Amino acid sequence: MFTKKNWLLISLLLIGIGAIGAINVLLHGEHVLGINNQVPWGILIAGYVFFAVSSTGVGLISSLGHVFGFTRFELLGRRALLVSIILLLCGFGVLGLELANPFNLIYILLSPNFRSPIWWMGAFYGLYLILLFAEFYYSLHNDHKKVKPIANVAFITKLAAVSNLGVVFGMLHSRPFWQGPYFSLYMILTAILSGSAILAIIFYLVGEKGGQVAYRGEHIVISLGKILVAALFITAIFTFWKLITSIYGGVPGKYEAAIALLKGPLSLKFWLFEIIAGLIIPIYILFKYQFQPAKVFLAAILAMIGVLFMRMDFVFAGQIIPLRVIEGALSVPYNTYVPGWSEWALILGAIGVTIFLYIIGEQKFKLDVQVEEEYHDQAGNLVSGKAPLNN
């Protein structure tokens, strides 16, 4: 099932769908998007957040090796860097198509507004991308002297980037559901969630094909699964308190947004995809099967589907409640936003591009990392070198 050919076919199919969507957006512009003046940000922004945060998350998990010296995570090294680069490029790609005038991005440099969180977002993620390329380059050339300091700077940069991404929303005093520092922390947390899930998916497949995935005889996916379950748990707690604090006291704007998630127009996406498929079932699988790599793989896929919908719910919940300028004014209960087909196509296309580029990357680059370790061989002697997988 998971043959390279099948993956290629799937990715090309998704890319094809995405390409049609992209052409439609390029030809007809803004109005093929479902966005409107009440809901200016749609699923492309959600998609951008999905990819950018996932990229950072993959980076954060791999920092455990590079930066914090947990040797087993050194295994993730080049693959994590590669997938981080690809995810970020896809994120930028989706954002680029969402922007009406991407050519004007030059004014980010020519006419910067340092008060704008989006300006900082561009700065941090731009820097992050450069650092990722550098780190990947030196990593491929085994120039560890250079990799280490770059990784340190990159770690700070990605924390800045991902928490700032939360602030992009948190700075909006006009949107009570988003406003505040909560989403800054939430972004870091869910970055770890999606980072561990993506790496679990990749390393499970790498292992299936005989790549190096074991450290001291233990499948790295087991460790990733443990991080994932922790992240899922904390996310569940975060989500719970966010909703409770939003409902408690019925604060205008927050309350209605929370209700929209719980029993309003967002409730199906929220309960079915974000909570049940994205949190509850993965947690259940992970515990029930004691982090067996194949089950971690399954849980990670479900968690990623959950994260995708989580991003959509998050982006839409902030805008679904009509602005209350005049107390008691007649208004629709909820703003409406129906994504255009091109928007869905672009999200699928970006996922396709991620898979496709990753396959190419696997072919082009030598991604296996030799992790020096000591282990007991079958005869019981302590040896140094690459340990075989013993599960």
Next chain:
Amino acid sequence: MARFAMLIDASRCTGCNACRIACQMQWQLPPERYFNRLEHRERGIYPNAKWEIVPIQCMHCDNPPCRDVCPTGATYKRTDGIVLIDSKKCIGCKYCLAACPYGVRQINENGVPEKCRFCAEYIIEGIMPPCTSTCMNEVRVFGDLDDPNSKISKLMAKKEVYQLLPEKGTKPRIYYVKK
């Protein structure tokens, strides 16, 4: 230096929408794009009910969130207080639409936000914004707060006024007459 502002007496507005369409003609906007909107509110229970209408447009805030969030400075505030958009610099991120608590920005066919411009190009020639001049009930008074002899300065001195959503810290340049 001029300090342009507007005083709106919402209690005089009877909802005819002449302001909306006069502005659309002035700026040649398509039918579905408008810089003036009316918020309607019903109060009380029949037969002791009331209908109130409040005109809303860009507040030309002294602390405009739309300007703060704009990554390229495409949204800027002139020294006379008018908040404008330099569409040349706009990347189309729509952050300003998300940031405006009054919901007055509208995306145009090029993905660039537009909004009330206080008729910047015309008022310097002494022409009143058409939303103001076409209004049969004279709901709006536009003028220069730095000119003590302007109609708006005189009225502001006489009437009790308020601003919309002061808690957002935006310091709007549009004032409303308290009933």
Next chain:
Amino acid sequence: MVRVSRRTFLKASALAGVASSLPLMVNFNDFARAAQEAPITKIPTMCNGCSSTCGKYVYIKNGRVWKVEGNPINLKSSGKLCARAHGMAADVYGLGRVTQPMKRIGEMEFEPISWAQAFEEIGNKLYEIINEHGGNSVMWLGHGGKEHYASTFLDEIGSANYVTHYATCFSSKTNVWDRMVGTMLNSDFDNANYMLFVGRNFAGGIIPGVMNRITKAKERGAKVVVVDPRYCELAIIADEWIPIRPGTDLALFLGIAHTLISEKIYDRSFVTNYVYGFDEFWSANKDFTAEKAAEITGIPAEKIREIAREMAANAPKAFLDTGYHGLHAHYANSTQIAMMNVVVNALLGNMFQVGGLMPSAGITLGHVETPQREIPEKGPRADGAGVDDEYPTVEPSRGIPQIVPDLIKKGRIKALFIYHYNPLRTAPDPEYQKGLKEADLVVSIPVDWNETSLYTADYILPESYYLERTEPPKVISGFIAHAYPQIAVRRQAIKPIHNTLPLLDILKGITAAAGYYNLYPFTVEEEIKASVKPLNIAPELLMETGCLEFPASVQPGFPMKDGKPALNTFTGKVEFSIGAFKLYGRQGVATWVPPLVMPNGEDEFRLIHGKQPWHSHHFTCNNPYLMAISDKYNGTWLWMNKTRAEKLGIKNGDLVTISSEKATKEIRVKITELLHPDCVWIPSAYGGFSEKLKTAYQEGINYNDFIPARVEPLSGSVMGQEVIVKVRKGGNS
């Protein structure tokens, strides 16, 4: 620098082909550039967004209409304009216009023909009809206005059948005021201290100059009271809204009159000196107390007395506004309502008084001298207006438009000219009105593809849009008391963009082809010259200003001649009793007449209607700018009182089925506390069913769908609100 974004660049090639036919809007940057470059011309003219004909300036840029602005001198506009004035200016480029003469070749099919062919064929047919059936078989059916062109033609052929839309609008008012006062008086908003508006929403059926005066009056402390089943837009600025059971306004007026008289607070010297028939009125209405009025109207008796007392206290600077469409074509008792309007104001003694009711200043315009023609004797009016055994008290000058299909069926009318009028949508019962097509010749002269033209006309002869034509000057009058006479002119702002003609040229063509040579031996320029000749002004002055004001010609005080009251009535006084009504066996004074129908039961409502501030007649509904306002504010929805809606399980925004004996329709509902529980309300403009008018097509419903074509016997009105509808939740299926 021309900036091309990625998308506009990609779109550019696709757009290049249609760029020349784009509507007037372009994107802002292009526009700003054009604005800097293009010279602007400003042309004064008169609006036609409704029939109030405000004065306005049209700004022309690059040969196109850019925007409009109110003429500050013109009384109607006073420098202000409403939404329609702006929207309908843009409509000169509208997609609903008929762009050249059309001839019917099938059920809904037309072929374009030349003007020459149109004149030739219509002229020949008209000649045949007049030869065979006489000139009286020809009818001119119009909205009203530009009568002099039509009457020249009708006089020539000997037809009495000039019919206006007025019976669908306000005919009981004109009928009664002419008989009781001999003239029309208007509210003196500038000087009144107390204004009572009953069924008259100046903020919906807008005259900007009037609203401006009312808000200014409020500012200086005048009291404004609005009586209306619906909290209409005027009520927003009023001191008080008093909801009334629809159809019972007559009782309110009788109650006010009773209070004024029984409490002896009416103006006794005015009544003694200037009123005829007071005793007859009082003896017929002695028992109609405020309590009785309260029982019928649902307004507390104390409130009715309060109104009467406050008006008396402020008299003569107090008035009951003389009204317009509201109440004057609505009910079986509309004629009595109009009579009571005169009575209440006369009891206040406010007529010809500052701050009360005053005449509009007039001035006499000149006419082109044309050779005397031999005029044949006219036959009886086909609609029976003013005809002894038909509708003797209905004004023949206005006619009964709603029954024209019957007149065609009876063979009285063979050729029908419909000018700027759309009875299929704006008169009762559209299915019945479709019978207009049975006439041997139906010629419609519209600007747009209205329902009447599409369904009934054999020929459609498009008139040039109002911005494309010049018309002879008019004296401004109506609704505003003013001492200074004004004249205004409609002046061509742009050249016709389609193959259209002004009415004068159309009539010249048709009449000449029918054998009436040189019936209009003048041009419009000559008419203008002749019009202003007696005023000693140069026509150029009028053309450059669009509107001129002359020195005051009206003084307060009752018109007297040789020491006697000199109104244009039999007695020279205000006549509370109408002799003509008595002559035809009716009561001479107004007394209580119940409405024709009353709602009864949980799902029954009286269907009432009114103007929305951004639509006037149905024709504004095809304007994309004005319809975008309807979209934004759910303008097509049916209003329903909240308590009644709750009983029927109807929520805001629900789809309901509404039906009368005539029609069953679906519409969404606005639930509100701002409406009397007995009725549902819809704006009067919607319900388009001409497929050629894409923007208006199937948007909302129209009250005319639900009412039969009836005639109120005294004044001929349609009784547009004498209809009960049943409303139930859910759609038709």
